[in-house]
Amino acid sequence: MANDSLKQLLQSHLAWWGLRQFTSDDAYFSWQRETLSPDEIIALLRAVEEKRHGSPASETSFYDATAQPRILPVLYSQRYDYYMAVGPRVADRVDGARSILDVGCGVGILTTFYARQYPDKTVVGIDRSPASIARAQEQATALNLRNVQFECLDLDHRAPALSVDLILATHALLQAEQDPGIPSRSWKTFERAVDGQQQGEFERRTGIGAKLDHLRALLSARGRMIVCEKTRQLARRIPLQRALAARDLGLIEQPELLRYRLVEEIADDGPFFVLGVGTAHERQWNELPEPDEGSPFEGAKLKATSTGPDAPLYENHWPSAQGAWEQLRDRQLIKENTYQEPDGRQLHVELGQAQEGVYLYCANTFDQRQLVIVEPARRGMLEVYYQEIVNSPL
Numbered sequence: 001m002a003n004d005s006l007k008q009l010l011q012s013h014l015a016w017w018g019l020r021q022f023t024s025d026d027a028y029f030s031w032q033r034e035t036l037s038p039d040e041i042i043a044l045l046r047a048v049e050e051k052r053h054g055s056p057a058s059e060t061s062f063y064d065a066t067a068q069p070r071i072l073p074v075l076y077s078q079r080y081d082y083y084m085a086v087g088p089r090v091a092d093r094v095d096g097a098r099s100i101l102d103v104g105c106g107v108g109i110l111t112t113f114y115a116r117q118y119p120d121k122t123v124v125g126i127d128r129s130p131a132s133i134a135r136a137q138e139q140a141t142a143l144n145l146r147n148v149q150f151e152c153l154d155l156d157h158r159a160p161a162l163s164v165d166l167i168l169a170t171h172a173l174l175q176a177e178q179d180p181g182i183p184s185r186s187w188k189t190f191e192r193a194v195d196g197q198q199q200g201e202f203e204r205r206t207g208i209g210a211k212l213d214h215l216r217a218l219l220s221a222r223g224r225m226i227v228c229e230k231t232r233q234l235a236r237r238i239p240l241q242r243a244l245a246a247r248d249l250g251l252i253e254q255p256e257l258l259r260y261r262l263v264e265e266i267a268d269d270g271p272f273f274v275l276g277v278g279t280a281h282e283r284q285w286n287e288l289p290e291p292d293e294g295s296p297f298e299g300a301k302l303k304a305t306s307t308g309p310d311a312p313l314y315e316n317h318w319p320s321a322q323g324a325w326e327q328l329r330d331r332q333l334i335k336e337n338t339y340q341e342p343d344g345r346q347l348h349v350e351l352g353q354a355q356e357g358v359y360l361y362c363a364n365t366f367d368q369r370q371l372v373i374v375e376p377a378r379r380g381m382l383e384v385y386y387q388e389i390v391n392s393p394l
C-alpha cells in the first residue's frame with residue numbers, strides 16, 4: 001500500500017479516535033482547558049508527575065488515567081505526529097506476516113489501525129495497564145474489528161501464549177527513560193567496552209532483557225520484529241542494539257532516525273529497526289555516533305570565517321567536536337582536570353593553546369563534547385568557563 005494513502009487512512013483513523021493535530025502550544029492548551037474540567041487537568045498533571053518517579057505501579061496508573069474517555073483524545077493528541085511517523089512505516093512492512101503482536105499497545109490507537117488495514121491478519125495487543133486494555137477492547141468492538149484481540153499482561157513477568165510472525169514494539173520496551181544507558185570506555189572515545197556484566201545490569205534495571213527473552217520465544221523461525229524506542233543517545237542505543245543482537249535478531253533494513261513534533265517541541269526518536277531472526281542479515285550494527293549538526297572544522301580558515309568580533313573562532317557542541325579537537329595543530333595544555341565517578345562516569349575539561357587559538361574542550365563518557373576556540377587575547381573568557389565546569393563537574 002502506498003505510504004501516502006496509509007497516511008490519509010491514519011489521519012481519518014486518528015480523527016475517529018477524537019485526536020486532533022496541533023502545531024501551536026497555545027491552541028493545544030486552550031483546547032485542553034475547553035475540553036477538560038480544572039479537576040481533570042489537575043488529576044492528569046498529578047499522574048504525569050507520578051510517572052516521573054519511574055516505578056511500574058506509577059507508570060501503570062498514569063496509563064490507566066490516560067485511557068479515560070474524556071482524557072484520552074486530549075492527551076494523545078500531543079502524540080499525533082508520533083502516530084503519523086510510526087503508523088504508516090509499520091503498516092507498510094506488515095506484508096508477509098499472518099499474525100502480529102503489538103507489545104505495550106496502550107489504548108490500541110495504532111493496533112486498531114493495523115487491524116483495520118489488514119483484515120486478513122490476526123492482531124493481538126498486550127499491555128499491563130488494565131484501563132488501556134479495556135478501552136482498546138471497547139474501541140475495537142465499536143470499529144467492528146473481528147481480527148484483533150487484547151490481553152492485559154505484564155511482559156516483565158510473562159509472555160502471552162502465542163506464536164507470531166511479526167512483533168511490534170514501539171515506545172514499549174525501554175520505558176525507563178531516566179536510564180542514561182552505559183558509559184563509553186573513557187572520555188576520549190565513543191566506544192563501549194564489550195562487558196557482559198555492564199550489559200546485564202542495563203538489561204536488568206530497564207527490564208529489557210526479560211521482555212526480549214519473552215518476545216523472542218514467541219517468534220516463528222522466519223519471524224520479524226519492528227522496534228522503535230527512545231534511544232537516540234548512543235549510550236542507550238548501543239545496549240539496546242546489543243540486547244537485540246544477543247537474541248539472534250539482525251537488521252533487515254538500514255535503521256531510520258525519526259523526527260516529529262510533540263505539538264511545538266521537536267522530538268528526535270528511534271532508530272526505527274526492522275529485524276529478522278537469524279544472523280544471516282547483511283547489515284551491520286552501527287555503534288558510531290550519528291552524523292550531527294556541528295560545524296565542519298577547517299583549522300587554517302578559522303580566522304577568515306569568524307562571524308564577528310565577539311563570536312568565538314569556532315564552536316561545536318556536538319560529538320563531531322571530538323574530531324575537531326583531534327585535528328588542532330600543536331596542541332599544548334594550559335590546564336586540565338578529569339573527574340571520575342565510581343559508576344564509570346568521567347568528565348574531562350581542558351584549556352589549551354593550539355595554532356588555531358586558545359581552546360576549551362570538554363568531553364564526558366555520555367558522548368557530550370564541546371569545543372570553543374578564541375583568539376589568544378580573549379583567553380580570559382575561556383578561563384571563566386573552565387572554572388565554572390571545575391566548580392560543578394558532574
Ligand SMILES: C[S@@+](CC[C@H](N)C(=O)[O-])C[C@H]1O[C@@H](n2cnc3c(N)ncnc32)[C@H](O)[C@@H]1O
Pocket residue numbers: 059060063103104105106107110126127128129132153154155156157169170171172175
Ligand atoms: C508510550 S505507550 C506506547 C503505546 C504504543 N505502543 C504506541 O506506540 O503508541 C507505552 C505502553 O507500554 C506499556 N508497558 C510498559 N511496560 C510494559 C510491560 N512490562 N508489559 C506490558 N506493557 C507494558 C505501558 O502500559 C504503556 O501503555
